[in-house]
Amino acid sequence: MTQVDSSKTKLTSSFEQLGLIPELLKRIALLEYTQPTLVQAKAIPAILAGKNLLAGAITGSGKTAAFALPMLHKLAKSKASVAKGNQVTSLVLVPTRELAVQVADSFKSYGQLIKPRLKVEAVFGGVSANTQMLAMRGGADVLVATPGRLLDLISSNAIKLENVKTLVLDEADRMLSLGFTEELNQILALLPKHKQTLLFSATFPEEVKTLTDSLLTSAVEIQIQSEEKASITQQVYTVNRNRKTALLAHLIKENNWRQVLVFASAKNTCNRLEQKLAKAGVAAQIFHSDKSQGARTKVLEAFKSGETHVLIATDIAARGIDIDKLPVVINYELPRSPADYMHRIGRSGRAGEAGLALSLISHDEYHHFKIIEKKNKIKLEREQIEGFEADEEAPIDCPSREIKPMAAPEGMGKKKRNRQPKVNAELWAKK
Structure with a gap:
């Protein structure tokens, strides 16, 4: 070769x-x-x-x-x-x-x-x-x-x-x-x-x-x-888990971004996050596999046209969304696969355009983000936003769980999840 x-x-x-x-x-x-x-x-x-x-x-x-x-x-x-x-x-x-x-x-x-x-x-x-x-x-x-x-x-x-x-x-x-x-x-x-x-x-x-x-x-x-990576600025903000949604709403309103793509790892998280952001005064649409193809197409077209300013999506969007000059991608939750981190942030900074990729991580995600850094050969400084600083120690209500290995692609039935053909x-x- x-x-x-x-x-x-x-x-x-x-x-x-x-x-x-x-x-x-x-x-x-x-x-x-x-x-x-x-x-x-x-x-x-x-x-x-x-x-x-x-x-x-x-x-x-x-x-x-x-x-x-x-x-x-x-x-x-x-x-x-x-x-x-x-x-x-x-x-x-x-x-x-x-x-x-x-x-x-x-x-x-x-x-x-x-x-x-x-x-x-x-x-x-x-x-x-x-x-x-x-x-x-x-x-x-x-x-x-x-x-x-x-x-x-x-x-x-x-x-x-x-x-x-x-x-x-x-x-x-x-x-x-x-x-x-x-x-x-x-x-x-x-x-x-x-x-x-x-x-x-x-x-x-x-x-x-x-x-x-x-x-x-x-x-x-x-x-x-x-x-190609040079066009994307990557930043990491540490935050207590119970303040993550408030920080997300703060960032969106404070920066007045014209378009923001927010990634969550589960469909239920997308639904809950959309409701919580609405209460905080941030209108958003959701995009995941529970929506019909017609509904997904409609949501995506509204986001591309600028009618929708905030889109919350699972990883089905990491490889299927192509939006010119998308300024910001935010990891509200980390992907299980380190490779999917690169696919997510790659929605911004396309074809040499400047882009910004933010990851909001709480104590239970610190270790997994180190794995993402190691696999992708990057090293990012941990930053904090005033008023949303993470405690030095994990709060009592922070779940101490490890992120499981990458699952089968979203939307697959149980039979296919159990089958791992070579x-x-x-x-x-x-x-």
Whole structure:
């Protein structure tokens, strides 16, 4: 595997130097993309050259454009849409419904000026499958899918994968974690042997690296981390647990932030926090898996438009929310997984914009935050806000509990939580 050291790489000065077709260059200019990000500058030439790719870059660094632009270029160069029947030419797998919509919308936006128009579809759970089945009757040049719904539609003969030329695993670490491995094995068995495979993710745990060593032959590896982190200022405030909500309300009102994304670890916490903030004079909306897909979409659109200023979410939002210039992300509770800490804060400071990530930690979270720091190779100063200082010793009413290891993704049933299948590395190696 060929590795690219981004720390010694000069940023490509323009998209024109990357060799993209005029239709994409014109659209990029209209979108006011002035310069490729590091991941785009390194990934686009490799993808255009037909290479397999393993790319690691912090969320918000422009990963979607890094694979969408060269894929659209190659499809357009084929002179005409190759979508037919219920066949798929390019398949993008993502872990969440929100990310499926976001990635599909990006493909559609970037490809607006390409003629004839390329067909981009998204399929995901939480909504009726009938509409998606009808949409796939003409096939798709690009299909963005969550694994579960994709398998449902395949079993109904609504989608066939034998003609896939390019496979993308976006947010690959989550795709290969608990709850997705079994579905991925089934999908891999249906894909052709000869295809281009691209893996993009913010983090690459060791088990993912082991798998990709067998999956990606003659691949280019890009790791871009440290330079992208600079746009996010991280701060940690210690506070007594019973004063955490009051501190959160104080910070929101005192700073008059136009948009704030607040992360909590449980759906019940989100609901209670929304009610407590309302009593403190702070209006907020909640976003978690108990809401229907229609309700989640409505809440997200209100937040993106600025109609909603404070959004309280569980980790389903860590990888599925893409908001330009989101100024502040607050960890009201810490994520169980240290990797999810980076995904959370990556909602702010996207594509080089300045962002602020705050973590409010009480005594029972001190140890876990040290683990988060160690795993992510960061060290942050503990600060306090006047009037909300944490006691030196944990108050009597502070629960002395340890944060449990990372659970299965939110919304999974009991059966799937108890099942921990391993990815079939031999199957990947054959593909």
